[in-house]
Amino acid sequence: MNKIIKNKWVVIVLVLFVGIAIGKFLGGGNSDKVEEVNQLSEVETAQFWTCSMHPQIQQDGPGSCPLCGMDLIPLDNGLSSDEALPDEVPMSDAAMKLAEIQTFITKLESPEKELRLLGKVKADERLQFSQVIHFPGRIEKLHVNFTGEKVRKGQKLATIYSAELVTAQKELFEVLKSLSTSQVLVDAARNKLKQWKFTDEQISGIEKSGKVQTEVDILSDYSGYVMMRMVSEGDHVKEGQTLFQITDLSKVWLLFEAYENDLPWIKLGDALSIEVRSIPGKLLKGSVAYIDPFLNPKTRVAYVRVELPNSKGLLKPDMFATGIVKSKLSVNEDVILVPKSAVLWTGKRSVVYVKMPNRAHNSFLYREVILGEDAGDFYIIVDGLVEGEEIASNGVFKIDAAAQLSGKKSMMNPSGGKSSSGGHAGMDMGEEDGMKDMVMKPNVTVDRTKVPSKFRKQLGEVVDQYLLLKDKLVGDNAAIQDEVKAIQFFLKRVDMNLVMGDAHKVWMTALKSLDKDLRLLSKSVNIGEQRSIFLTLSTALSDVSQLLGVVMKEDRSLYLEYCPMADDNKGGYWLSTEEKIQNPYFGAKMLKCGSVKQVIK
Structure with a gap:
């Protein structure tokens, strides 16, 4: 019996150990399985890849950014959604x-819209008058004799002699002397003078004097300013002839120009705040009194009129003014x-x-x-x-x-x-093509077969020193003075007499530009400034290398490379003997930004 019990305990212990071992085995395997599934899930969810510098670039696999050439990085795929429409553009919070x-x-x-209208002060057309004479004669004296003089109604303007006036006065005296003359004839003689704009006071004065006046005074019919003087002393004038143009400026117009697309916003009665340049600090108030029913065919504007009182004479014709109107569109x-x-x-x-x-x-x-x-x-x-x-x-x-x-x-x-x-x-393909045209399509063509090999080798020595300068900028190193001096040294060794005709002109133009840039670089210690000068140096050197040809040591290839983000997104070129992009304009910040545009042979 005891032996049976012992055997049972042995079996139980064995089963227990086997169970623990199986549990560990299954548990460990399941953990690895879960980790494997998680890793697979991470791989599966990493469906989108983006550029760290251009987060708007997204694609469903690794690769290079089409804008700057940098390697794409995985994008958190919280962006994908089963219900997304085909043309939706996903953007992560970081990209946003x-x-x-x-x-x-x-x-x-x-x-509601605020309009700023430009305009000028103009005289009120309804207050512009012509002072005319109503009988013929000769100007004996002008009492108002210059333009701009202020006159008041009834003021003496001129003294005139008139034979017709002498005759009219004699006729008046004749009818007044005759006792048998009827009142009708007296009134007729007086009315003749009244038709010539003589006042009752003037006629009464003539009658009381009993003498014929050979000269009479012309009085102003209006108050205002003399805008034009049409006669001089000694002039003979005819009946109805204009002596003066008089304008009353006690009220003026402000004519503002409104373009056709602004007209729907402007209505009669709209309030304006008006600034006049000659009256700084003072804001005038007015309202729209009239809107032209037609446009000027040349300027495509209509005039908007505001009427303002001008009792102090502060507003003068042709002063500039700005009108500000806040208006609401007439919609239901x-x-x-x-x-x-x-x-x-x-x-x-x-x-x-x-x-x-x-x-x-x-x-x-x-x-x-x-x-x-x-x-x-x-x-x-x-x-x-x-x-x-x-x-x-x-x-x-x-x-x-x-x-x-x-x-x-x-x-x-x-x-x-x-x-x-x-x-x-920010730069479409047309803009980039335009930049390529500037650098890669010069105004002259040169037969490179006629450029001596010796000259092209000398140019290659200059490019070799240029490449050392380029490498310094790639490494964000502003200590470039030795490299600049080396370029200047080899540049002086290039024999300009080896090239003739158009090739000589091309070289001399490039040489002038290269000399200037190298002088600037020799004085610069700021790497940002150095990179800016390096851009123009590279443009000149790449142009002349393409036009005249260049022979590099060991017959190495020379690549023309381009970064669209250089020079504040205007783009910039440089030369390199390596096809792998090493950006001198950004250095470590964006080392791979760029692409090869051409191989120069």
Whole structure:
């Protein structure tokens, strides 16, 4: 019996050990399995790769950035979504921050716009008068004899002799002397003088004097300023002839120019704040009194008139003025307004990028819209957006560039599809081609077969020293003085007499530019400044190397390489004997940014 019990315990212990061993084995295997699955999951989720300098660049595998040539890095695949539309442009939070993407939520608003209108002070046309004479005669004396003189109504302007006036006075005296003369004849004689604009006081004075006045005074019919003097002393004048042009400036017009696209915003009665340059610090107030019903066909503007009192004479004709009007567009209901920075305009299409709702990641979708009136910093959207949608309002070009490079709908490619790479954000292919034309298509052509080999070898020695300078900049080393001196030394050894004709002209032009840049480099200690000068040095040296040819030691190849981000995204070239990109404009910061554009033989 005891033996049976002992055997049972032995069996139990054995089973226990076997169970523990199996458990450890299975547990360890499962842990490895889980780790393997996690690693596989990480690999599977790393579907997108991006550029650290251009986060808008994304592709479904490793490779190089088409903009700068840098190696792509994995992108957190929180960006992928099963419900994503084919043309959506995904962007991580980091990419949004680097690209400075900002968004705007659309809402219904009453459009308001502030217009700044330029104009001038003008005389009120209704207060411009002609002072004329109503009988013929000769000017004996001018009492107002210069332009700009201020006159008042009833003021003596001129003294005139008139034979017709003498005759009229004699007729008046004859009828007054005759006792049998009827009152009708007396009134007729007086009315003749009244028709010549004589006042009752003047006629009464003539009658009381009893003498014929050979000279009479011409009195002003208006108050204002003499704008033009039409006669001089001694002139003979005819009935109806203008003596003076008089303008009353107690009230003036301000005529502001409004372009046709501003006219829908301006209405009669709109209030204006007016600044006049000759009256600094003083803000005048006025309102729109009249809007021209037609445009000037040459300037494409219509005049908007404001009328202002000018009792103190501060406003003078042809003074410049600026009118500020805040006006609302005459619409029956509120409209959708979006910032101008949110809209990409091609001339035919207007495009916005809508941030997709209900996504686990940031995602934008191309959408065409129809624009209405220009509302200052905003556009009115006639069609294409509804209230509450979120759109990109800053950095829109970067989203569009990412869409274009990904073969999705974009501003210049509304139907989608892959576009050629190699451009640069902010620089389209046309701009880069233009830069290549500047450097690689000179104005003259030279038959390089006629350029002596000796000259090309001497030029190769200059390039060898240039490459040492380039390597210093690649290594972010500003101590370049020895390399600059070496280039200058070998540059002086190039025999200009070896080349003739156009080749000689090309070399002398390049030599002048190279000398100038090397002198600047010899004095520079700032690496940023050195790189800027190095860019023009490289341009001149690459131009002359392409035109005249260059022979390198050991028959090495010479590469013309290009970085689109150099010189504030204008792009820059340099020469290298290595096909591998080593960027001298950014050094370690962006060492691989660039591409080979040409092999110079």
